Amino acid sequence: GQQVMQIPQYQHVQEGEDFTTHCNSSTTLSNIQWYKQRPGGHPVFLIQLVKSGEVKKQKRLTFQFGEAKKNSSLHITATQTTDVGTYFCAGRKTSYDKVIFGPGTSLSVIP
């Protein structure tokens, strides 16, 4: 079946450093989404990427969808303590298929 993997599993950074998490799917995806879950909270949608090679930015966050639509990355520039949480990628094989979540990358930011 379809699998979505993420690396790293954990990342500890000093405040102000950059952070990147990578997501890889075993199959080609129709779209990929990114979610953030704060400690004790529920996942919150960040963004969706649909096109091959697509790059989207949200302030300090940059999201990229690979050319083959099988991998994606999230890069945070100059991390802040408010960035703490677990970042999940989630993919669909088709627009109306179920969402498969990656294992997540847990980000800790040291002030």
Place this chain on the structure above:
Amino acid sequence: SAVISQKPSRDICQRGTSLTIQCQVDSQVTMMFWYRQQPGQSLTLIATANQGSEATYESGFVIDKFPISRPNLTFSTLTVSNMSPEDSSIYLCSVTNRDRGRNEQFFGPGTRLTVL
């Protein structure tokens, strides 16, 4: 956006008992999803609940253990039956917002279940 509420927010249950979790959405949605998230883990889809038909279960989950009801387009319940400590987890209700092609998943606050 969709606003989702869940009841109860948390519960502590004895082994062998059952718990029914309720999910209420503030708008009509075709499909509702039930996920499980074990401590420190990712989200695992249990089943998709469609109004007017039986729920569709993912591999490893069966109707006898996790019966689901979907009486209307804004409400669903998930029952965790004959509970064991391995069922201790957070159970999340979710819907998809397909407005303008967004395909965004909204999640309820979750139900934190502890089985003793």
